Amino acid sequence: MDKVDSSLCAYEALADRTHAFTFSQGSREAVQAFAYQIEQLQLNRQWYGKGQLYLLVDARGAVSLPVRYLFEILSDYNREYPDLEPPRLTLAYLRSPDMVILDSYHMMAELLSPPLTIQFFIEEDHAKRWLAEAK
Numbered sequence: 001m002d003k004v005d006s007s008l009c010a011y012e013a014l015a016d017r018t019h020a021f022t023f024s025q026g027s028r029e030a031v032q033a034f035a036y037q038i039e040q041l042q043l044n045r046q047w048y049g050k051g052q053l054y055l056l057v058d059a060r061g062a063v064s065l066p067v068r069y070l071f072e073i074l075s076d077y078n079r080e081y082p083d084l085e086p087p088r089l090t091l092a093y094l095r096s097p098d099m100v101i102l103d104s105y106h107m108m109a110e111l112l113s114p115p116l117t118i119q120f121f122i123e124e125d126h127a128k129r130w131l132a133e134a135k
Contacts, residue, residue: 008033013046018131020056026064035073042077053087054131058094058124067093067105075112090117090134092127 002013008030010022021037023030041047059065078086091109095101101120109116117134121127 006033006037009037011037014056017050017052018054018056019046020058022058023062023065026059026062026066028066028069030062031066031069031073034070035077038073038077047078048081048084048086050087052135053089054134055089055091056094056127056131057091059099060094060096063096063098068108071105071108071112071116074116079113086114088114088117090131091119092131093118093120094124094127095120095122097122 006024008023008025008027010024012020012022014020019041021034023034038047047053057070074089078089080086105118105120109118119127119130121130
């Protein structure tokens with residue numbers, strides 16, 4: 001699964017352990033499409049047992065994306081199971097300049113188990129550089 005085009009959320013494998021998701025709609029259905037793609041990564045053995053994964057989430061075209069719901073989905077799909085260790089996630093979130101970033105987004109991410117490391121960006125180059133430096 002190197003690339004999946006979807007009208008709600010497209011997926012592309014960028015590099016080893018780096019996955020990009022591009023939202024075209026800011027809806028719960030788009031987050032559910034994101035969840036489906038994570039499930040496919042799990043089924044293809046590209047999620048569990050990897051130690052650390054890097055996600056680039058491009059929501060510039062989805063200003064009203066429900067971020068809290070996105071975190072809930074990540075928590076649901078990135079949990080520990082017998083014999084399956086969830087990866088630690090580093091997530092660069094590309095946002096529209098019109099999107100308001102709440103402090104609670106960072107707190108929610110830190111409360112996930114395992115915690116999610118997240119940064120919000122407006123410029124794609126900065127987001128990709130941050131992910132590369134996190135490796």
